[in-house]
Amino acid sequence: MNIRMVLLASAAAFAASTPVLAADAIVAAEPEPVEYVRVCDAYGTGYFYIPGTETCLKIEGYIRFQVNVGDRPGNSVTRPNDSDWDAVTRGQVQFTAKSDTEYGPLTGVIVMQFNADNATDQDAILDSAYLDVAGFRAGLFYSWWDDGLSGETDDIGSIVTLHNSLRYQYESGTFYAGISVDELEDGFYQSGEGPNNVGVAFGVGGTAGAFSYQVTGGWDFDNEDGAIRAMGTVEIGPGTLGLAAVYSSGPNSYYSAAEWAVAAEYAIKATDKLKITPGVQYYGDYGVDGDDFGDGDAWKVGLTVxxxxxxxxxxxxxxxYLDPDDGDDSTSGYFRLQRSF
Structure with missing residues (x-):
């Protein structure tokens, strides 16, 4: 037997005596724990839990494109425009945070608004920022005087409705009542006065079946004048009838368009997607002449679709269309596209 045969025989004997072993199993690494975003349905749709907390957050907003037309179109973004039309774009985002406390839900709201009249004339503003708990609200927010009828014809609110304020409001299912202390630094001022003003406002409102109502008042301490307004809507036929009246003892930060005014509209729900709202308003002692209201009246008519x-x-x-006794008549309007999210 030669050396070759010896080696082959030895290898065969070793293979026969060695047990067959299975291949080593492949063990996958354990995945890192991940906390996925959870839906929070305690406060309505759109809320989710901020990961690692029990605070619920909602993000919403809109994108708006608008073309203003008329004798002096201007816009809410920049100064009045000399041409008879002006295009503007706005983006707005709102963050609402809510969490449960022993006093009820604690709410915080931040609203950022970004406006552009053109590529170079742009601004970013804090549109609202406030906290709310147990009926108390403090921060920068819109007053009850920002409310109005559903169309665009009525002119029954303040020229500036966004204030740093402290407010308490009681609410039930169909009724609310509240009072606020407002810093009025950018409203109406009499001759010689400056932007260091304060006011007190109240709001009462609610619904009763197809009828809704609101009564709003305000007293401007610096101007020593106040205003009161009442609004109501009721569903009649294919639409909703809205009526409003306002009275002001003198020009002040809560109302300064006229000494008194009445407004009416009828919002017609033509289809599920189409609403047509004609409106009309009449002003008594329209406009401001020095520190008092003017002597002439005015009327306004309009249509919103x-x-x-x-x-x-x-x-x-x-x-x-606006026609004052002591001024030139004017026609204005706009076309708007808006996508909300």
Missing amino acids: DYQIVDNFYAKASVQ
Whole structure:
């Protein structure tokens, strides 16, 4: 037997005596624990838990494109425009945080608004920022005087409705009542006065079946004048009838358009997507002459059309005609596209 045969025989004997072993199993690494975003349905749709907390957050807003037309179109973004039309774009985002406390839900709201008249004329503003708990609200927010009828014809609110304020409001299912202390630094001022003003306002409102109502008042301490307003709506036929009246003892930060005014509109729901709202308003002692109201009256008529293109996307068109006794008549309006999210 040669050496070759010896080696082969030895290898065969070793293979026969060695047990067959299975291949080593592949063990996957354990995944890192991940905390996925959880839906929070305690406060309505759109809320989710901030990871690692029990605070619920909602993010919403809109994108708006608007073309203003008229004798002096201007816009809410920049100064009045010399041409008879002006296009503007706005983006707004709102963050609402809520969490449960022993006093009820603690709410915090931040609203940021970004406006652009063109590529170089732009601004970013804090539109609202406030905290709310147990009926108390403190921060920068809109007053009850910002409310109005659903169309665009009525002119029954303050020229500036966003204030740093402290407010308490009681609410039940169909009724609310509240009082606020407002810093009025950018409203109406009499001759010789400066932006260091304070006011007290109240709001009462609610619903009763197809009828809704609101009564709002305010006293401007610096100007020593106040205003009161009442509004109501009721569903009649294919639409909703809205009526409003306002009286002001003198020009002040809560109302300074006229000594008194009445407004009416009828919002017709033509289809599920189309709403047509004609409106009219009459002013007594219209405008401001020095520190008092003017002597002439004025009237205004207009039409607003709302159309929902698809969910969260709608178009609005409005045209208004104003005819004062002591001034030139004017026509103005706008066309708007808005996508909400």
